[in-house]
Amino acid sequence: MEALLELRGVTKRFGGLLAVDAVDFTVRAGEILGLIGPNGAGKTTLFNLITGFHPPTEGEIRLRGEAIAFPPPAGVARLAGRRSSLPAHRITALGVARTFQTIRLFKNLTALENVMSGLHPRTRAGIWGALARTPAQRREERWIVERAGECLARVGLGASRDELAANLPYGLQRRLELARALATRPALLALDEPAAGLNERETDDLVDLVRGLRAEGLTLLLIEHDMRLVMRVSDRIVVLDHGRKIAAGTPQEVRRDPAVIEAYLGAEEEGG
Amino acid sequence: MGRERDNGAGTGRWGGSMIESAAAILRIARRRPLLVQAALLLLALLLPLPLSDYYRTVAWRTGIYVLLGLSLNVVVGYAGLFQLGHAAFYAIGAYTAAILNLRCGVPLLAALPASVAVAGAAGYLITRPILHLRGDYLAIVTIAFGEVVRLALVNNLFGITGGANGLSGIDRPSLFGVELRAPIAHYYLMLFFLAVTIAAMHRLERSRLGRAWLCVREDEEAAAAMGIDATRVKLQAFVIGSAWAGLAGGLFAGKLTVVAPDLAKFMESVVLFCIVVLGGTGSIPGVFVGACGMVTLPELFRPLRDWRDAWLGITMVVMMIARPEGIWPSRRVQMEIRGEKEEARAPAG
Numbered sequence: 001m002e003a004l005l006e007l008r009g010v011t012k013r014f015g016g017l018l019a020v021d022a023v024d025f026t027v028r029a030g031e032i033l034g035l036i037g038p039n040g041a042g043k044t045t046l047f048n049l050i051t052g053f054h055p056p057t058e059g060e061i062r063l064r065g066e067a068i069a070f071p072p073p074a075g076v077a078r079l080a081g082r083r084s085s086l087p088a089h090r091i092t093a094l095g096v097a098r099t100f101q102t103i104r105l106f107k108n109l110t111a112l113e114n115v116m117s118g119l120h121p122r123t124r125a126g127i128w129g130a131l132a133r134t135p136a137q138r139r140e141e142r143w144i145v146e147r148a149g150e151c152l153a154r155v156g157l158g159a160s161r162d163e164l165a166a167n168l169p170y171g172l173q174r175r176l177e178l179a180r181a182l183a184t185r186p187a188l189l190a191l192d193e194p195a196a197g198l199n200e201r202e203t204d205d206l207v208d209l210v211r212g213l214r215a216e217g218l219t220l221l222l223i224e225h226d227m228r229l230v231m232r233v234s235d236r237i238v239v240l241d242h243g244r245k246i247a248a249g250t251p252q253e254v255r256r257d258p259a260v261i262e263a264y265l266g267a268e269e270e271g272g
Numbered sequence: 273m274g275r276e277r278d279n280g281a282g283t284g285r286w287g288g289s290m291i292e293s294a295a296a297i298l299r300i301a302r303r304r305p306l307l308v309q310a311a312l313l314l315l316a317l318l319l320p321l322p323l324s325d326y327y328r329t330v331a332w333r334t335g336i337y338v339l340l341g342l343s344l345n346v347v348v349g350y351a352g353l354f355q356l357g358h359a360a361f362y363a364i365g366a367y368t369a370a371i372l373n374l375r376c377g378v379p380l381l382a383a384l385p386a387s388v389a390v391a392g393a394a395g396y397l398i399t400r401p402i403l404h405l406r407g408d409y410l411a412i413v414t415i416a417f418g419e420v421v422r423l424a425l426v427n428n429l430f431g432i433t434g435g436a437n438g439l440s441g442i443d444r445p446s447l448f449g450v451e452l453r454a455p456i457a458h459y460y461l462m463l464f465f466l467a468v469t470i471a472a473m474h475r476l477e478r479s480r481l482g483r484a485w486l487c488v489r490e491d492e493e494a495a496a497a498m499g500i501d502a503t504r505v506k507l508q509a510f511v512i513g514s515a516w517a518g519l520a521g522g523l524f525a526g527k528l529t530v531v532a533p534d535l536a537k538f539m540e541s542v543v544l545f546c547i548v549v550l551g552g553t554g555s556i557p558g559v560f561v562g563a564c565g566m567v568t569l570p571e572l573f574r575p576l577r578d579w580r581d582a583w584l585g586i587t588m589v590v591m592m593i594a595r596p597e598g599i600w601p602s603r604r605v606q607m608e609i610r611g612e613k614e615e616a617r618a619p620a621g
Contacts, residue, residue: 051497092499104494106487108604117487121499123480127508130479131472137479144480184499 003065004029004188004219005050005096010059010069012045012243019045021243022059027188032210032220034234034251036227038263042243043223044101047192050221051098052088063094063188093121097186099177101193101223107166111157111176114165115148118183148183155179155209171202178209189213190221195229207233231255239263313467320459328455330571332527335462336520337567341547341559342469343516348545349554349602350482351509352489354411357418359540360398361514363425365391365521366531370439371432373525380445380526384519391518392511394421399510403503418541425533438532445526458527465519473556476512485509486604539581543567546584550591552598552606561599 005027012020020042027033035043048054049069050061061069068091073082086094097118106114123144129137152158155175160168165176174194181189191210195203203226210233214220224230230237231251239247239254241263247254254260300307320328340362347355365387372383402413428435445452445461452458476482484505487495492502525531534540543566551562565587570580591598597606 053493053496087501088493088496089499089501092497098497100494100497104491104497106490106494108490109483109486113483113486117483117495117498117500120480120484120487125480127476127481127512130475130481133475140480180498 002029006062008060010049010061011057012049013057018243023245025238025248027219027221029219031235032214032233034230034237035223036230036237037240041240043240044192047190051096052086052091055085092184095187097181097184098190099181099192099194103173103177105165105173105176110162110164111152112148112161114176115151115179115183116144118180119144119147121184151179151183171198188219192223193225195224195226203229316463320456325455328459332455332459332462334563334568335466336524337563338560339466339469339520340517340544341563342473343513344544345548345559347509347513348548350485351506353506355414356411356541356545357414358517358544360418360421360536361391361395361517362521363536364394365518366525366535367433369522369525370442370531373442374439380443384522387518387522388515392515395511395514403506418536418538422533422536440530442525442529462523470556550598552601555600555602558598558600
């Protein structure tokens with residue numbers, strides 16, 4: 001299968017803290033890749049590197065072969081105008097959408113308006129279009145409302161479109177975040193703990209939704225704490241511990257890997 | 273419907289019918305926004321007719337401040353950026369019109385587009401390097417830039433700004449060969465631009481760019497994750513706001529025929545900021561209310577003028593305690609502020 005996203009020796013240091021340590025892996029087009037690891041393993045940091053929120057300290061991230069993230073140029077290279085990593089909004093426009101671990105909706109906007117924001121990179125009306133309300137701008141506005149409505153319906157939120165995001169119950173807020181990310185029409189959808197705080201039924205719905213999205217051709221990268229969920233939906237799993245990749249493979253392989261049991265499952269079983 | 277009936281029963285027959293008719297008017301108003309707009313426009317057109325020249329000038333001044341307030345509202349209200357040096361762009365617009373008129377003999381109305389363009393370009397140049405600053409830091413830098421502009425004008429920049437005395441003897445604007453001299457003519461000229469501005473702001477609010485501003489104001493990182501270029505849309509807010517302030521500056525120069533560096537003084541920027549914040553951040557009617565409170569009232573109570581700064585301070589303190597969202601806030605800002613208050617009040621955990 002074709003590689004959609006490649007990480008090569010990606011490292012991130014925050015001062016003295018080594019959050020991500022020389023991680024390599026590939027996300028293949030059309031698969032669901034689970035990213036797991038104990039708390040503080042560096043999963044969310046890795047997510048932030050992939051989606052352009054931080055530049056890596058070392059290494060490189062490529063999307064469809066094009067470098068999107070690499071260390072910021074320093075010294076002479078910077079003065080010479082060498083290009084730095086793509087900013088988050090450009091990466092979104094290139095087809096990597098994300099959700100956040102703690103929900104970050106635009107709380108005082110309605111559900112529909114939240115999703116409309118996701119259509120921003122796919123539309124172009126600017127100041128003049130808005131002021132003159134040109135036919136092209138009005139057509140585009142209609143298109144935005146239509147698409148946003150479709151995305152809401154896709155995650156089963158069609159009935160709540162005029163509800164304020166802040167007033168939606170927690171489970172629906174999670175879905176709204178998903179709808180908003182889908183509106184950017186991503187090739188790769190990165191979900192940061194999408195099942196956190198969901199009850200069993202909501203988690204089942206999420207699994208159906210994730211599988212449905214994959215069937216439509218989407219590639220998914222999934223950080224998840226809920227091991228059962230990851231094992232159920234992932235094609236392959238990458239395990240992080242203390243910022244390092246300690247294992248990768250199918251759910252069956254990972255489950256049997258001694259390093260993983262040691263680092264993660266072992267600790268989990270003790271706890272439970 | 274049911275609730276209104278109950279209210280009516282509680283206040284007796286006369287009160288009841290009054291409440292009901294008021295509710296009926298409100299209902300019609302909400303269903304027919306065009307009717308309301310037409311009524312307001314008619315009111316604004318008739319307003320100066322019974323007034324003396326003095327009060328016509330007061331109305332004109334209020335209108336100019338509404339224009340300025342609306343321009344600052346783009347920056348502060350929609351995009352949520354603290355701009356405490358907005359008067360600098362007002363001054364830049366006024367000086368541009370004055371210099372073009374005095375030096376090159378450009379008629380004042382023809383100089384207005386240049387006022388808009390120069391103020392917008394200055395907005396771009398000044399804010400481009402400071403866009404990454406957040407909150408209070410941005411406020412401090414904008415104060416400094418406002419002062420820099422004022423001092424540059426005082427120091428007779430390029431020998432064309434006339435130093436501390438400013439420039440005088442600017443031609444009055446003329447329309448179809450008629451010189452606009454009477455206050456009422458200036459009032460209608462201002463009203464024309466004000467109507468255009470309100471229509472433009474209304475459109476901006478409901479556009480792709482307007483939504484992007486709201487998103488950036490609510491959560492810049494989430495906006496970036498949605499593919500919104502926060503730097504770009506913030507810059508657009510600054511440029512639009514500055515350019516519009518330049519328009520107000522040009523109109524000012526044409527009415528007073530004198531411009532002075534005082535236009536850019538810090539207190540002026542504070543008054544503009546108060547107009548937006550006290551009236552209701554992000555709300556067009558709020559700016560009207562704010563301008564009336566900050567400009568018209570002190571003007572009408574002339575003998576108390578020395579107390580104007582105290583009035584400003586007292587209203588600011590009282591408002592921040594009693595009604596932080598402003599007198600006539602936009603629906604969203606009201607929810608934002610009320611919501612935060614409730615969250616703060618809720619017990620931790």
